[in-house]
Amino acid sequence: MAELTHMIDSEVFLAFSTYATIVVLKMMLMSPMTGYFRITRKAFANQEDTSLASSTEDKKKLVRVDPDVERVRRCHQNDLENIIPFVVIGLLYTLTGPDLSTALLHFRVFVGSRLFHTVAYVLPLPQPSRAVAFLIGLVTTSSMASRVLITALYL
Amino acid sequence: MAELTHMIDSEVFLAFSTYATIVVLKMMLMSPMTGYFRITRKAFANQEDTSLASSTEDKKKLVRVDPDVERVRRCHQNDLENIIPFVVIGLLYTLTGPDLSTALLHFRVFVGSRLFHTVAYVLPLPQPSRAVAFLIGLVTTSSMASRVLITALYL
């Protein structure tokens, strides 16, 4: 690994911090989006939540599954399954001291693929647009992981 | 970013390590809690798990969905969606060299809000107690993210 004192103030680390924060904020936005769909579709997961939407309707009926809500939730779940590995492996990758241009390429491609993935999932766009966005993200993270293993392998 | 050699032994980093570990341990406790409810409610997700609870009853009937188990699982899922972003952004935030008192305020408010969120979800407490706890956590993490982006922005 490169010397961390030099790495941590490097442009690679600043770039990682920026892109990781952006993509994690995007992931966090899925929670309010789920809440928005739950309230507009009147489809809640808990009996006590129904008071947020209505004080008159039959509340038992509001605890139900709605296809739009489930779509946003699947998108959120896919984010958890892909963005968290990117952040973990991206941090270790950053500490291996990659070229700035190579690192930026990885970070930009990943974040771009996940932004497009969200649009493709929520609208939804026809397949294979979402599948391609997912695969690009997976390949990007795997590429960073291979550099970490090549640079740091210690079993 | 601040010089890491000074940051990593700083009180801010020690505080981050402490609060991040506490809130991740809290999240991990949801797994045994789910197991506890699965065994006491006799509601399992897998056919092979039914042998943990009973050797005599009709095992097929034990693979079922139970409202108490699902409640704990939704709480666990909400933890994943909120505590992991806090840890990622909190680490980057710590490396920007914030004031100790400001950092402690963020860490304490977040961890407090999540502890209360769990109580509000599992009991459950009437809304909007859980919604408020969730929103306080979201705002705290967003506040740290804004400082990371202001300090480290490199696109």
Next chain:
Amino acid sequence: MAELTHMIDSEVFLAFSTYATIVVLKMMLMSPMTGYFRITRKAFANQEDTSLASSTEDKKKLVRVDPDVERVRRCHQNDLENIIPFVVIGLLYTLTGPDLSTALLHFRVFVGSRLFHTVAYVLPLPQPSRAVAFLIGLVTTSSMASRVLITALYL
């Protein structure tokens, strides 16, 4: 905490990077495995995904829940709930400057337990093999967390 400039190039940090990358890659493999089962079992989560498997069959019937797909998804979810805490707490643990042999023991036991957990979940093996694998992972992460709290406690 130990001096980071010494820690980051240390064998403990290299070992952490290696094992964290391996176990996160294993977790990421659950996504393609889910995709494989969705296509072979013809059980999709979204209407637009059905075009991936068939252009002739009744597509509405392909949006359905399949037990094999759900099994892989539960395994993936369990990974998220356990591997992410390992990575977070393992990083902080690494920065406390543990003995190399103690650290390697923790990393190897955790990664081994999760590899076995996946096999035990997907095949599946009879219980309590999966429960034991899960518990070993939980205890390993808790052991590292206790060292972090003992070394770094700052409330």
